Amino acid sequence: MELSSGQQRLLFVVVVLGLAGLGVWLIGGRHHTATPPPAKPTPTAAPVTSTPAAAPATTPAATSASGGADIYQWLPFTQQDLTAAARTTVSFAADYESWTYTEPAQGYAAKMTGLVTSELSASLENTYATPGVAALRSSQKQISTSTGTISSIQSFGSGSITFVVDIAQQLATTTGTTHTSQAFAVTVVSAAGGWQVNNIQPAGAGNQ
Numbered sequence: 001m002e003l004s005s006g007q008q009r010l011l012f013v014v015v016v017l018g019l020a021g022l023g024v025w026l027i028g029g030r031h032h033t034a035t036p037p038p039a040k041p042t043p044t045a046a047p048v049t050s051t052p053a054a055a056p057a058t059t060p061a062a063t064s065a066s067g068g069a070d071i072y073q074w075l076p077f078t079q080q081d082l083t084a085a086a087r088t089t090v091s092f093a094a095d096y097e098s099w100t101y102t103e104p105a106q107g108y109a110a111k112m113t114g115l116v117t118s119e120l121s122a123s124l125e126n127t128y129a130t131p132g133v134a135a136l137r138s139s140q141k142q143i144s145t146s147t148g149t150i151s152s153i154q155s156f157g158s159g160s161i162t163f164v165v166d167i168a169q170q171l172a173t174t175t176g177t178t179h180t181s182q183a184f185a186v187t188v189v190s191a192a193g194g195w196q197v198n199n200i201q202p203a204g205a206g207n208q
Helices: 005-033 079-096 105-110 118-128 131-139
Strands: 143-157 160-173 176-191 194-202
Touching: 079 143, 079 160, 079 176, 079 194, 105 118, 118 131, 118 194
Parallel strands: none
Antiparallel strands: 143 160, 160 176, 176 194
């Protein structure tokens, strides 16, 4: 059958499109199915042996043995200073309200030699020898003993710490024995021979 000129042109277009589609499929298929070139062998690296870092010889000052912060880096005294100051304070508290009616003022103050400053020693001796106080102590045959317990630190500065101390007193007299307790603010200062008490007053006196 002889095709007209129009039919011939249509058939030509169809054949061209078909060949173009076949070419695209062949090219695309080759890209998707092509076997990748063999990878070059990677040289095997020699095993690396890591040497653990040496542990520090000392614990940093900013941390304690348990890993917490060392508060003494922010304070004007060391832990040893605080221990010594507290020991002086407790020893002083044990002598402050301890006496016997037969004990003279000089003997009372002498017990605290080294624990208190010379100024405070003189003040305590004078208070102990106050006529009315001394007369009552003698007439009642008073025998007093005391102990002290530190409850807190009220304040501190460079070379000075003020503790709040509960001083418990047992006072035996001709009429019986009484037990009392009072909170005092006891200030200790750093001296050449160690810590010494230089002031004592009722704990609430400074807040009034």
